[in-house]
Amino acid sequence: xxxxxxxxxxGRAEAIGLLDIAEDMADVANREVKKLPxxxxxxxxxxxxxxxxxxxxxxxxxxxxxxxxxxxxxxxGSSVSKxxxxxxxxxxxxxxxxxxxxxxxxxxxxxxxxxxxxxxxAGIINAGDGTHEHPTQALLDAFTxxxxxxxxxxxxxxxxxxxxxxxxxxxxxxxxxxxxxxLTTLGAEVTFVAPPTLLPMDMSGxxxxxxxxxxxxxxxxxxxxxxxxxxxxxxxxxxxxNSREYSRxxxxxxxxxxxxAPASIVMHPGPMNRGLEISSExxxxxxxxxxxxVANGVSVRMAALYLLMSGDxxxx
Amino acid sequence: xxxxxxxxxxGRAEAIGLLDIAEDMADVANREVKKLPxxxxxxxxxxxxxxxxxxxxxxxxxxxxxxxxxxxxxxxGSSVSKxxxxxxxxxxxxxxxxxxxxxxxxxxxxxxxxxxxxxxxAGIINAGDGTHEHPTQALLDAFTxxxxxxxxxxxxxxxxxxxxxxxxxxxxxxxxxxxxxxLTTLGAEVTFVAPPTLLPMDMSGxxxxxxxxxxxxxxxxxxxxxxxxxxxxxxxxxxxxNSREYSRxxxxxxxxxxxxAPASIVMHPGPMNRGLEISSExxxxxxxxxxxxVANGVSVRMAALYLLMSGDxxxx
Amino acid sequence: xxxxxxxxxxGRAEAIGLLDIAEDMADVANREVKKLPxxxxxxxxxxxxxxxxxxxxxxxxxxxxxxxxxxxxxxxGSSVSKxxxxxxxxxxxxxxxxxxxxxxxxxxxxxxxxxxxxxxxAGIINAGDGTHEHPTQALLDAFTxxxxxxxxxxxxxxxxxxxxxxxxxxxxxxxxxxxxxxLTTLGAEVTFVAPPTLLPMDMSGxxxxxxxxxxxxxxxxxxxxxxxxxxxxxxxxxxxxNSREYSRxxxxxxxxxxxxAPASIVMHPGPMNRGLEISSExxxxxxxxxxxxVANGVSVRMAALYLLMSGDxxxx
Numbered sequence: 047x048x049x050x051x052x053x054x055x056x057g058r059a060e061a062i063g064l065l066d067i068a069e070d071m072a073d074v075a076n077r078e079v080k081k082l083p084x085x086x087x088x089x090x091x092x093x094x095x096x097x098x099x100x101x102x103x104x105x106x107x108x109x110x111x112x113x114x115x116x117x118x119x120x121x122x123g124s125s126v127s128k129x130x131x132x133x134x135x136x137x138x139x140x141x142x143x144x145x146x147x148x149x150x151x152x153x154x155x156x157x158x159x160x161x162x163x164x165x166x167x168a169g170i171i172n173a174g175d176g177t178h179e180h181p182t183q184a185l186l187d188a189f190t191x192x193x194x195x196x197x198x199x200x201x202x203x204x205x206x207x208x209x210x211x212x213x214x215x216x217x218x219x220x221x222x223x224x225x226x227x228x229l230t231t232l233g234a235e236v237t238f239v240a241p242p243t244l245l246p247m248d249m250s251g252x253x254x255x256x257x258x259x260x261x262x263x264x265x266x267x268x269x270x271x272x273x274x275x276x277x278x279x280x281x282x283x284x285x286x287x288n289s290r291e292y293s294r295x296x297x298x299x300x301x302x303x304x305x306x307a308p309a310s311i312v313m314h315p316g317p318m319n320r321g322l323e324i325s326s327e328x329x330x331x332x333x334x335x336x337x338x339x340v341a342n343g344v345s346v347r348m349a350a351l352y353l354l355m356s357g358d359x360x361x362x
Numbered sequence: 363x364x365x366x367x368x369x370x371x372x373g374r375a376e377a378i379g380l381l382d383i384a385e386d387m388a389d390v391a392n393r394e395v396k397k398l399p400x401x402x403x404x405x406x407x408x409x410x411x412x413x414x415x416x417x418x419x420x421x422x423x424x425x426x427x428x429x430x431x432x433x434x435x436x437x438x439g440s441s442v443s444k445x446x447x448x449x450x451x452x453x454x455x456x457x458x459x460x461x462x463x464x465x466x467x468x469x470x471x472x473x474x475x476x477x478x479x480x481x482x483x484a485g486i487i488n489a490g491d492g493t494h495e496h497p498t499q500a501l502l503d504a505f506t507x508x509x510x511x512x513x514x515x516x517x518x519x520x521x522x523x524x525x526x527x528x529x530x531x532x533x534x535x536x537x538x539x540x541x542x543x544x545l546t547t548l549g550a551e552v553t554f555v556a557p558p559t560l561l562p563m564d565m566s567g568x569x570x571x572x573x574x575x576x577x578x579x580x581x582x583x584x585x586x587x588x589x590x591x592x593x594x595x596x597x598x599x600x601x602x603x604n605s606r607e608y609s610r611x612x613x614x615x616x617x618x619x620x621x622x623a624p625a626s627i628v629m630h631p632g633p634m635n636r637g638l639e640i641s642s643e644x645x646x647x648x649x650x651x652x653x654x655x656v657a658n659g660v661s662v663r664m665a666a667l668y669l670l671m672s673g674d675x676x677x678x
Numbered sequence: 679x680x681x682x683x684x685x686x687x688x689g690r691a692e693a694i695g696l697l698d699i700a701e702d703m704a705d706v707a708n709r710e711v712k713k714l715p716x717x718x719x720x721x722x723x724x725x726x727x728x729x730x731x732x733x734x735x736x737x738x739x740x741x742x743x744x745x746x747x748x749x750x751x752x753x754x755g756s757s758v759s760k761x762x763x764x765x766x767x768x769x770x771x772x773x774x775x776x777x778x779x780x781x782x783x784x785x786x787x788x789x790x791x792x793x794x795x796x797x798x799x800a801g802i803i804n805a806g807d808g809t810h811e812h813p814t815q816a817l818l819d820a821f822t823x824x825x826x827x828x829x830x831x832x833x834x835x836x837x838x839x840x841x842x843x844x845x846x847x848x849x850x851x852x853x854x855x856x857x858x859x860x861l862t863t864l865g866a867e868v869t870f871v872a873p874p875t876l877l878p879m880d881m882s883g884x885x886x887x888x889x890x891x892x893x894x895x896x897x898x899x900x901x902x903x904x905x906x907x908x909x910x911x912x913x914x915x916x917x918x919x920n921s922r923e924y925s926r927x928x929x930x931x932x933x934x935x936x937x938x939a940p941a942s943i944v945m946h947p948g949p950m951n952r953g954l955e956i957s958s959e960x961x962x963x964x965x966x967x968x969x970x971x972v973a974n975g976v977s978v979r980m981a982a983l984y985l986l987m988s989g990d991x992x993x994x
Contacts, residue, residue, distance in 0.1 A: 337454070
């Protein structure tokens with residue numbers, strides 16, 4: 047693997063291969079010394095054009111566990127904020143010897159521009175670009191589902207026939223998009239449930255069922271229900287009446303949670319708005335995978351950094 | 363030791379044990395390679411809900427000298443500032459594999475909530491919570507006094523009979539509180555000197571003498587005089603008339619400094635307001651321990667991280 | 679070498695010695711594991727009183743490649759911004775065990791004050807002070823010129839007879855000053871070209887020719903043309919009419935670029951304002967050394983950190 051830019055472009059074998067390596071990485075977390083020497087002498091730059099402490103420290107922990115050096119580059123207050131082009135920033139990082147770049151950017155497509163440009167030879171990982179993709183989030187979600195379903199015997203398997211319902215602000219969510227592509231590639235069936243104002247106008251080509259009624263979706267007994275985070279800043283943007291109304295119609299409250307099938311799992315990418323899109327009872331239940339998702343995030347990011355930065359990196 | 367939350371709950375033997383380990387750590391600073399492999403593969407998270415560069419870099423230096431990986435998590439601009447609960451933050455750090463959490467928080471008691479919660483199994487160190495406690499500051503102060511009194515032969519000893527006068531804004535000072543509990547546990551006698559408006563209304567249960575007259579306190583020839591930092595933001599809060607008046611009545615100026623006993627020591631937690639609570643002559647004198655306090659701070663924090671994060675960590 | 683504060687005080691042999699060590703460091707960048715154990719157990723503090731992400735991460739990469747621990751101390755939001763003196767900050771860093779301090783400061787002369795003070799024993803590197811000096815920038819520029827001229831056979835050589843034209847805001851540029859002293863020490867001939875309003879009133883003692891006409895300067899076929907960055911904040915300061923006028927008269931546009939001698943090189947310290955002081959064609963041409971300057975910056979800073987912090991550090 048040369049870059050990790052999207053899940054849309056990820057083949058099934060490649061995706062399963064990455065998840066299998068993440069299983070190996072998860073084992074490292076149980077060792078007394080949780081460090082591998084794999085990336086010693088390599089430098090990972092966290093190039094964040096948007097604040098995201100959770101994602102940044104997950105990548106930072108993953109890189110350090112592989113013995114890489116980490117340099118945090120926040121675009122705020124830097125020459126980038128003074129109008130330096132992405133090209134000049136990228137070439138500068140390349141010249142400084144960056145072996146991997148984890149990029150978070152408000153513009154959809156920025157990581158692909160970076161990877162296609164030839165400005166930098168380093169492996170590029172998309173850590174969230176606009177409303178486009180957030181591939182490591184989808185990979186950690188798939189990893190989490192696979193582990194819940196198959197346990198440690200999950201190596202080599204996909205998610206064939208698993209029914210996943212994703213609920214909330216699909217319109218603005220790169221998490222929803224990345225999950226759609228990856229989960230369907232792995233054989234799962236995806237249903238989106240959202241208010242009409244929070245769905246894209248044109249969903250042609252999206253291999254997803256769509257519904258507007260969360261109660262009906264729950265009555266269909268999905269294997270997985272994934273609640274998306276509501277961004278507070280959308281609240282005043284006329285996408286829905288108010289937070290109480292949203293919670294009443296599209297939140298996973300205690301009543302809806304009780305109607306889920308006993309074996310189904312509840313996911314959330316975090317950070318959660320408890321009481322808005324998800325109740326505390328649901329979030330803290332045995333069905334919830336919220337914290338497993340965080341832990342698996344480090345393993346999946348270790349796998350991605352390993353594939354992109356170790357000597358075994360492929361040329362295409 | 364499982365957590366280090368306060369000095370109020372610290373027993374005498376436990377406190378002396380920590381100071382003795384800090385003596386060992388201080389020896390490391392004199393080696394050619396100032397690094398111990400003790401915490402290799404462990405991760406320390408500096409979780410700072412308030413800015414405090416001095417305290418953060420002291421813990422960062424201590425952790426790195428023990429070969430731990432350090433991740434700085436400033437709550438500003440993070441999901442925490444968007445309203446994520448302390449519970450969700452803590453569980454996230456736990457899931458990422460944090461072995462130790464150094465927490466600075468504006469709310470008194472937040473570190474104890476964290477430690478008691480079960481949200482995270484990591485060792486918790488309180489790096490200052492509201493007006494409550496700042497235990498590593500008190501430990502480094504006690505360490506500094508002990509070294510000045512007994513030199514390198516101080517291992518195993520307390521501070522029995524040492525008379526310590528603490529001057530300034532006791533009302534808002536977690537440093538004053540942490541010192542009161544630790545110093546009396548170690549056998550010292552503590553006197554607070556402050557304007558009446560800068561003392562708590564209810565000091566019942568505080569094992570301290572109280573005075574309002576700094577000249578009288580100095581005439582009593584204390585072994586140690588500790589000047590507290592005046593926060594500029596209190597100045598306009600009607601706690602005292604103005605900075606000139608404060609300095610005239612409760613500052614350690616050159617005249618008062620000259621009246622101290624020759625063997626007495628002058629302490630300040632830093633950063634100092636020179637010319638306000640302390641004169642430059644006092645701050646830079648041979649009696650001053652201000653810089654020893656900083657150096658000892660790294661040793662004491664190494665000892666605390668070692669006790670909480672090495673394999674020998676106790677369960678209670 | 680004890681400190682690196684300016685190029686004005688740097689002797690020819692000393693400068694060539696540093697450039698030769700930087701050649702060795704550049705070789706490290708080609709190794710599989712780009713790390714030397716040289717500074718293991720040493721701590722470098724990046725003490726930045728002004729934001730400068732590029733310079734900070736260049737020093738950070740250099741220090742980590744030498745296995746030093748790096749602590750970033752941004753003065754924003756710290757006690758420094760609350761009025762702590764440089765003296766107290768420096769003594770605090772010394773007490774914490776800093777072995778090297780990389781300082782960026784808005785006040786000209788601050789690094790020299792620090793080095794002369796005795797407040798801290800660590801090696802001090804000036805990473806830019808006001809309009810005074812930025813010595814590692816000049817050293818990386820000299821290194822870049824030397825490599826272009828002599829290739830890998832450049833060890834031990836100076837820049838005798840090389841003709842360098844520096845164009846732009848000389849008045850405010852520490853890069854121009856540091857280059858002037860170093861390049862002339864190494865035997866080069868320096869010409870400044872600038873609008874009269876962007877030249878110092880008094881240039882007596884400056885070993886530089888001065889011109890106001892960029893076309894005439896280019897007609898003289900310099901070996902090197904170095905374009906200075908225009909600070910956007912100067913634009914409204916009545917130093918020149920507007921950016922279009924500036925670009926027309928003092929920018930390296932495509933027409934001027936085409937008139938340069940085929941073997942001449944184009945330099946810029948970055949970040950560039952493309953289309954203002956330099957055209958994209960010039961910036962991205964084979965004559966441009968912009969990215970080599972960045973890469974060489976890491977090597978030169980490794981050499982400086984090595985000279986100041988390794989066991990071989992001289993006492994004067």
